[in-house]
Each structure stands twice: as structure tokens, then as C-alpha cells.
Amino acid sequence: xxxxxxxxxxxxxxxxxxxxxxxxxxxxxxxxxxxxxxxxxxxxxxxxxxxxxxxxxxxxxxxxxxxxxxxxxxxxxxxxxxxxxxxxxxxxxxxxxxxxxxxxxxxxxxxxxxxxxxxxxxxxxxxxxxxxxxxxxxxxxxxxxxxxxxxxxxxxxxxxxxxxxxxxxxxxxxxxxxxxxxxxxxxxxxxxxxxxxxxxxxxxxxxxxxxxxxxxxxxxxxxxxxxxxxxxxxxxxxxxxxxxxxxxxxxxxxxxxxxxxx
Ligand code: PTJ
Numbered sequence: 555x556x557x558x559x560x561x562x563x564x565x566x567x568x569x570x571x572x573x574x575x576x577x578x579x580x581x582x583x584x585x586x587x588x589x590x591x592x593x594x595x596x597x598x599x600x601x602x603x604x605x606x607x608x609x610x611x612x613x614x615x616x617x618x619x620x621x622x623x624x625x626x627x628x629x630x631x632x633x634x635x636x637x638x639x640x641x642x643x644x645x646x647x648x649x650x651x652x653x654x655x656x657x658x659x660x661x662x663x664x665x666x667x668x669x670x671x672x673x674x675x676x677x678x679x680x681x682x683x684x685x686x687x688x689x690x691x692x693x694x695x696x697x698x699x700x701x702x703x704x705x706x707x708x709x710x711x712x713x714x715x716x717x718x719x720x721x722x723x724x725x726x727x728x729x730x731x732x733x734x735x736x737x738x739x740x741x742x743x744x745x746x747x748x749x750x751x752x753x754x755x756x757x758x759x760x761x762x763x764x765x766x767x768x769x770x771x772x773x774x775x776x777x778x779x780x781x782x783x784x785x786x787x788x789x790x791x792x793x794x795x796x797x798x799x800x801x802x803x804x805x806x807x808x809x810x811x812x813x814x815x816x
Contacts (some may be wrong), residue, residue: 566594566602569636569755576635580666583658586632589715596736597753599796604760607791608752614783615712615732615748616648616764617776622710622730625650626680630657633714633754634667638674640758645676647765650712653680653704657717659696680704693723713742714754721745734758738792749785751792 557567573590576582604612619625627641627650634641634654645652654667661683668679680701688702697720700706711724714734718741724731725745733746734757743749750757768776 569753573632573635576631579635579670580662581670582631582635583663585658586630586635590632593715593736593753596738599799600736600751600792601799602753604752604756605792605795607788607795608750608757609760610783611748611750611785611788612752612757612760612764613768614779615750616761616768617779618710618730618732618748619644619648619650619712619765620768621773621776621780622648622650622708624708625710625712626704626708627652627712628655628705628714628716629653629667629671629679630655630715631663631667634670636755637714637758638671640762641671642675643762644712644758644765647762647769650710651678651680651704651708652676653701654686655681655697655700655705655720657695657697659686659699690720690723690727692726693720695719698723713746714758716742718742718745738789738796743789747785748783749789751789 557564557571561567573582573587577584577587625648627645629641629652641652644650652671654664656663664682668682671679680703685701686699688700688706690698690700705711708729710730710732712732713721716733716735721731721733721742722745725747730747732748732750733742734750734752734754735743736751736753737743738749738751743751
């Protein structure tokens with residue numbers, strides 16, 4: 555679909571088009587389109603910009619990925635459709651493995667996502683077919699199936715755009731979980747070790763850049779970043795930001811003016 559360059563909501567419509575294209579390619583599920591709508595609503599409340607609390611979480615996330623012995627990027631349909639190039643770039647900078655992990659798992663989708671990532675430069679993609687042979691304990695959705703070389707043995711897992719149960723299960727296994735979720739109140743956001751409250755399309759390129767920058771730093775500097783990070787404080791700042799923004803909007807004039815409005 556051609557979206558006019560002057561359309562006031564052009565960026566948002568282009569993101570939707572990427573998801574619709576992903577849906578047509580068999581990468582995104584219809585439920586993923588609904589999930590995106592929920593995300594859009596929170597993005598609106600966040601002013602559709604990366605806020606300072608997200609930048610702080612991005613810095614901690616980059617440090618955690620660089621410090622990890624066995625980092626893994628978990629990829630679902632929406633993330634693959636929206637930021638395939640950034641997934642590959644982040645994996646290169648941090649040495650993280652890429653693993654497909656789906657809530658609505660089918661062999662066709664696993665392969666379509668792996669092919670799509672490889673088209674964007676990925677080498678090996680874990681979690682496809684028989685490779686997803688291990689199980690996360692206490693998890694009953696299809697997300698429990700993981701690669702014994704990937705998420706099962708990972709010490710740090712990046713889970714962009716997730717549904718809550720698995721984050722909790724991964725934390726119980728002692729792993730560091732980094733979430734990217736526009737909703738600071740979701741179970742994922744609250745269960746993660748580090749939560750980036752931002753749109754995955756803005757957060758991922760920033761995370762790649764931060765990892766490139768921090769890669770030059772010493773281990774002790776990276777550890778200092780992690781030790782000074784408090785996820786509860788970051789989540790509260792996100793909720794306060796939404797509260798303050800709504801308070802300020804509620805006391806301003808909201809109606810759009812047009813010539814002849816009277
Ligand atoms: O590809 P699959 O089979 O693994 O399924 C993927 C979906 C997204 C359908 C599945 O994980 C799901 O149902 O997720 P939920 O429970 O709807 O949660 C998605 C979360 O991501 C919600 O909290 C949304 O606010 C948030 N979200 C949606 N779009 C974005 C987002 N967060 C960051 N960036 C976005 N673009």
C-alpha cells in the first residue's frame with residue numbers, strides 16, 4: 555500500500571504495513587496484529603518517543619548482553635517482521651545466538667522466520683524443527699520448547715514483545731531476562747530483570763548502537779552499570795511519565811482548530 559509522504563501518521567502506518575507483509579509471508583500470526591494494536595495504544599501514551607527511562611534500560615541491557623557467557627535473542631513473529639536486520643546486527647555485536655521461539659508454533663512459521671532472518675544476514679538460527687527438543691519446566695504453552703544449545707543453557711535472554719509466563723519461568727531458572735515491551739504494567743515487564751519500555755522498532759537500533767559503544771569498555775565498567783540498575787525504579791518512572799503526560803494533556807486544549815471553526 556502507498557502511504558502519502560505527508561500523512562501525519564506515516565511512521566505508524568509504515569510499521570503496520572511491515573506487520574501485514576509479515577502476515578502475508580507466514581511470519582506473523584493474526585494474534586500478532588492484535589498484540590501490535592495494544593502496543594500502539596501504549597506508544598501513544600508514551601509520546602511515540604524513546605524516553606529517558608528506556609535509554610537507561612537499553613544501557614543496562616547492552617551491558618548485560620556483553621557480560622553474558624551465553625546470551626540468546628529469542629525471536630517471535632512480530633519481532634522478525636519489524637526488526638530483522640537489527641536482530642542480526644545485535645547478535646553480531648554481542649555474540650548472542652538467535653533462536654526462534656513462538657507462542658503459536660508451527661513448523662511452517664519456524665522455517666519462514668528462520669529464512670527471513672537468514673535473508674537479512676543471520677547465520678545459524680536455533681529453535682527450528684527438531685532443534686527445539688528441550689523443555690522449560692513449569693511452562694505449558696508452545697513457548698516451553700527450546701533449543702538445548704540456546705535458551706535452555708543461556709544465562710541471558712532477550713525477549714522482545716513477549717507474553718508473561720515464559721519470562722517468569724526463565725527467571726525461575728536463574729536467567730537474566732531482558733524484555734522490550736511498550737506496556738510497563740504487563741506481566742513480562744514486571745517479571746523481567748531489565749525492561750525496555752519502548753517500541754521495538756526504536757529500541758533495537760539503539761540497543762545495537764549502545765552495545766557497539768560499550769563493547770570498548772572494561773568488564774568492571776559494565777558490571778558497574780548493571781549493579782547501579784534498578785528495574786522497579788525504571789518501571790515506576792515509565793508509569794509516572796504516562797500519568798504526568800495525561801495530567802498535562804488533560805489541562806490543555808485538545809480540540810483541533812480549523813478555519814471557520816467559530
Ligand atoms: O509470534 P508468536 O506466535 O510468538 O506470537 C507473538 C504474539 C505477540 C502474538 C504473542 O507473544 C502475544 O500474544 O503477545 P501478547 O501477550 O499480546 O503481548 C505482547 C506485548 O507486546 C504487549 O504487552 C504489547 O503492549 C507489546 N507490544 C506490542 N507491539 C509492540 C510491543 N512492545 C514493543 N514494541 C512493539 N512494537
